[in-house]
Amino acid sequence: MAKIVMKNIKKRYKNSDSLTVKDFNLSIDHKEFIVLVGPSGCGKSTTLRMIAGLEDISEGDLLIEEKRMNDVAPKNRDIAMVFQNYALYPHMTVYDNMAFALKIKKMNKSEIDLRVKEAAKILGLEEYLKRKPKALSGGQRQRVALGRAMVRNPKVFLMDEPLSNLDAKLRSHMRAEISKLHRKLGATTIYVTHDQTEAMTMASRIVIMKDGIIQQIGTPKEVYDRPVNRFVAGFIGSPSMNFISATCSDTALKIGDFTFTIPEEKIEILKSQGYLNKKITLGIRPEDIHHEPKKEKNNSNTFQATIDVSELMGSESLLYTSLGDSTLIAKVKSTNIANGEKVTLSIDFNKIHFFDKDTEEVIQSTNQSRLIAIS
Amino acid sequence: MERTKNQQFFIYLGVIAVMIFTLAPIILLIIATLSSGQDLNSKTLHFLPSHWTLKNFTDIFTAESNDASVPPFMQALKNSIIVSLSTTFLTLIIAILASYAISRFRFKGQNGLLMSTLGFRMVPEIALLIPLFVIFARFGAINNLSSLILIYTAFNLPFAIWMLQGFFRSIPKSMEESAYLDGVSSFGVLIRFILPISLSGIIATGIFVLLASWDEFMFASIFTSTYDSKTITVAISEFSKRGMVNFGMQITGGLIASLPPIILALIFQKFIVSGLSEGSEKG
Ligand SMILES: Nc1ncnc2c1ncn2[C@@H]1O[C@H](COP(=O)(O)OP(=O)(O)OP(=O)(O)O)[C@@H](O)[C@H]1O
Numbered sequence: 230m231a232k233i234v235m236k237n238i239k240k241r242y243k244n245s246d247s248l249t250v251k252d253f254n255l256s257i258d259h260k261e262f263i264v265l266v267g268p269s270g271c272g273k274s275t276t277l278r279m280i281a282g283l284e285d286i287s288e289g290d291l292l293i294e295e296k297r298m299n300d301v302a303p304k305n306r307d308i309a310m311v312f313q314n315y316a317l318y319p320h321m322t323v324y325d326n327m328a329f330a331l332k333i334k335k336m337n338k339s340e341i342d343l344r345v346k347e348a349a350k351i352l353g354l355e356e357y358l359k360r361k362p363k364a365l366s367g368g369q370r371q372r373v374a375l376g377r378a379m380v381r382n383p384k385v386f387l388m389d390e391p392l393s394n395l396d397a398k399l400r401s402h403m404r405a406e407i408s409k410l411h412r413k414l415g416a417t418t419i420y421v422t423h424d425q426t427e428a429m430t431m432a433s434r435i436v437i438m439k440d441g442i443i444q445q446i447g448t449p450k451e452v453y454d455r456p457v458n459r460f461v462a463g464f465i466g467s468p469s470m471n472f473i474s475a476t477c478s479d480t481a482l483k484i485g486d487f488t489f490t491i492p493e494e495k496i497e498i499l500k501s502q503g504y505l506n507k508k509i510t511l512g513i514r515p516e517d518i519h520h521e522p523k524k525e526k527n528n529s530n531t532f533q534a535t536i537d538v539s540e541l542m543g544s545e546s547l548l549y550t551s552l553g554d555s556t557l558i559a560k561v562k563s564t565n566i567a568n569g570e571k572v573t574l575s576i577d578f579n580k581i582h583f584f585d586k587d588t589e590e591v592i593q594s595t596n597q598s599r600l601i602a603i604s
Numbered sequence: 605m606e607r608t609k610n611q612q613f614f615i616y617l618g619v620i621a622v623m624i625f626t627l628a629p630i631i632l633l634i635i636a637t638l639s640s641g642q643d644l645n646s647k648t649l650h651f652l653p654s655h656w657t658l659k660n661f662t663d664i665f666t667a668e669s670n671d672a673s674v675p676p677f678m679q680a681l682k683n684s685i686i687v688s689l690s691t692t693f694l695t696l697i698i699a700i701l702a703s704y705a706i707s708r709f710r711f712k713g714q715n716g717l718l719m720s721t722l723g724f725r726m727v728p729e730i731a732l733l734i735p736l737f738v739i740f741a742r743f744g745a746i747n748n749l750s751s752l753i754l755i756y757t758a759f760n761l762p763f764a765i766w767m768l769q770g771f772f773r774s775i776p777k778s779m780e781e782s783a784y785l786d787g788v789s790s791f792g793v794l795i796r797f798i799l800p801i802s803l804s805g806i807i808a809t810g811i812f813v814l815l816a817s818w819d820e821f822m823f824a825s826i827f828t829s830t831y832d833s834k835t836i837t838v839a840i841s842e843f844s845k846r847g848m849v850n851f852g853m854q855i856t857g858g859l860i861a862s863l864p865p866i867i868l869a870l871i872f873q874k875f876i877v878s879g880l881s882e883g884s885e886k887g
Pocket residue numbers: 242243244245249267268269270271272273274275276
C-alpha cells in the first residue's frame with residue numbers, strides 16, 4: 230500500500246547514446262494495479278527496474294510515500310519483484326525460497342512459518358514445500374516466485390511478464406489468482422505484460438509506452454474507447470483496429486469507391502477541427518463491423534465484401550476482406566461463412582475513430598480532448 | 605535403439621581392451637611393490653614375484669635417511685600435503701573473488717585483464733624457472749614451502765579464474781537481483797548464493813589445482829634442496845642416486861603418491877557432476 234510518484238524520469242544506459250526512457254511521468258495511487266504495455270524494447274522492464282532500484286535513475290525523481298527513493302538501496306525500498314524468468318534460488322527448497330527474505334530480516338521463526346504456510350495455501354503449493362525448484366513445473370515455479378514476493382507483504386509489487394511462459398489455460402488461471410491476491414493484499418502493483426487480455430482484465434489503469442515515451446494513461450475502458458493516437462488504437466484490442474484512408478465531405482464519407490452516410494456528430498468533429506474534404510485515417514475496430522445476412526442492399530452503412538479468409542474462433546469468426554485499397558478484418562457472430570463467399574457487412578459508424586494522416590493523433594472535438602486531459 | 609547380441613559383444617570386447625590397456629601398468633606397479641629387491645633386479649623377467657613381501661612398505665615408512673638433504677618419506681609426504689592443500693586454498697580464495705568481479709562488474713580494462721591472465725598461462729613454465737629462481741634466491745626464499753605455495757598459486761590462478769568465471773556467468777543475474785531485493789549484500793550474495801550454487805564447479809576446479817600442485821616436480825626439484833622443504837615427487841626421484849637405483853622404494857613411493865588423488869576423486873565424484881544450478885529459471 231503505497232503512493233508512487235514518478236516525475237520526469239529519464240534513463241540513459243551507459244553504453245547507449247539515446248534515452249531509453251524519456252520523461253516518464255506517472256502518479257500511482259494506493260492499491261492501484263498499473264499495467265505497463267508496449268512493444269518489445271520500449272523500456273517497460275527498464276522502468277520497472279528503476280523503481281526497484283536495480284538500475285540507476287539518470288534524471289528525475291521517484292517518490293514512494295512522498296519520500297525520494299532515487300538513492301535508496303533496493304532492499305530498503307520495501308519492494309518485492311517477480312522476475313520474468315522467476316529467478317528462484319536453485320539451492321533452496323520451496324519453503325526456504327519463500328522464507329529467505331524474512332530470515333534475512335531476522336523475523337522470528339513461528340511468524341515466518343505462519344506466513345509461508347499461508348502463502349503456500351493460497352497458491353496451492355503446500356505439497357511442494359520440501360522440493361527444490363528444479364523438481365517443479367513451470368507453473369509451480371511461477372507460483373513460488375509469486376509466493377516469495379507475497380510473504381514479504383511489501384508496499385509495492387513489481388511484476389515483469391510473470392505469466393509469459395505459461396500455457397493459455399494456466400495463464401488465465403494465474404491471471405485470476407493474481408487479481409484475487411491483489412484485492413486481498415491491496416499492495417500497489419506495477420505489472421508489465423505483452424498480453425492484451427492481462428492488460429484489459431487486471432489493470433486499474435493501463436500505461437501504454439512506445440520508444441520510451443508514455444503514449445496514454447487510462448482505465449482499460451478509456452484506452453479502448455478513446456485512444457489518443459493511431460499507435461494506442463492499434464495496440465489495444467485484438468485483433469487490431471483497422472486503419473483505412475478516407476475523405477469526408479459535409480454529407481458523406483468516401484472510402485475508395487464506396488460512399489457512406491455517417492452520424493451528424495462525427496461529421497461535426499471533422500468540421501470543427503478543419504478536416505472536411507481532407508485525407509484522413511479512419512479507425513474501425515473489427516468488432517464494430519457486422520454481418521448482415523438479410524442483404525439490405527444500399528443501406529447507408531453497408532457494403533458488399535468478398536471474404537478472402539474466414540477463421541472460425543468458436544462463437545465468432547474473423548473475416549478477412551478488403552475495403553477501398555485496405556485490408557479489413559471483421560469479427561462477426563455468424564460462423565458459417567465460407568472462404569470466397571460474397572456477403573453484406575455493415576459498419577457501426579458511431580464507434581469509428583479519426584486520425585490525422587501525418588501526426589497520427591486522434592481527431593476529436595474540443596470538449597472531448599478536454600475530457601481526456603482531465604482524466 | 606535395441607542393440608543386438610553381436611553388437612553388445614563387440615562393445616564389451618572394446619571396453620575390456622581399454623581396461624587392460626589402462627589398468628595393466630597399475631597392476632604391474634602394485635605387484636612390483638610387493639616384490640623383493642632381488643626379484644626386481646633379476647635379469648630374467650617374471651610376472652609374479654618368487655615370494656610376496658611387504659618389506660618395501662615397511663622400509664619406506666621407517667627407513668631413516670643417512671643423507672641430511674634427503675627427507676624420510678613421511679616428511680616429504682607431509683611437505684607435499686601442506687604445499688598442495690595451501691595452494692588449493694589460496695588459489696580458490698583469490699580465484700573466487702577475482703572471477704566473481706570479472707563476471708559481474710563492468711570495469712575498465714576488464715577484457716585486457718582476463719586476456720593477460722590467459723597470456724601468462726601461455727608462457728612455458730621452464731622459461732620462468734631461472735628468472736624466478738634468481739628472484740627468490742635474492743630474497744632468501746629458497747628451500748621454503750611458502751615459496752612453492754606462492755609459485756604454484758601463481759601458475760594455477762589463470763586456469764582457476766577461467767574455470768570459475770565460466771561457472772559464475774552461468775548463474776542468472778536476476779537471481780542475484782532478487783537476492784538484493786530480499787536484503788542481501790553483495791558479499792552476502794557471493795557467500796550465500798554464488799558459492800553454494802557453483803559448489804560443484806569450485807570443487808572440480810579445486811581438485812585440478814590440488815592435483816597439479818601434488819604432481820609438480822620441476823619447480824620443486826630446483827627450489828628445494830633441504831630435508832624440510834623437499835616434496836614427495838622430489839623425494840621419490842632421489843631414491844635413485846648415482847650408481848644405485850632402489851626400484852622397490854621408488855615404485856612404492858609412486859604408488860603411495862598416487863593414492864591421495866584417487867581417493868579425492870572418489871570422494872568428490874558426485875560434485876564433479878554439474879547440474880546444481882538447474883531450476884532457477886523457467887523450465
Ligand atoms: N543494460 C543495458 N544496457 C544498454 N541498453 C539496455 C540495457 N538493458 C536494456 N537496454 C535497452 O533498452 C531498451 C529497453 O529495454 P527494456 O528491457 O526496458 O525493454 P522492454 O520494454 O522490457 O522489452 P521486452 O518487452 O522485450 O521485455 C532496449 O532497446 C534495450 O536494448
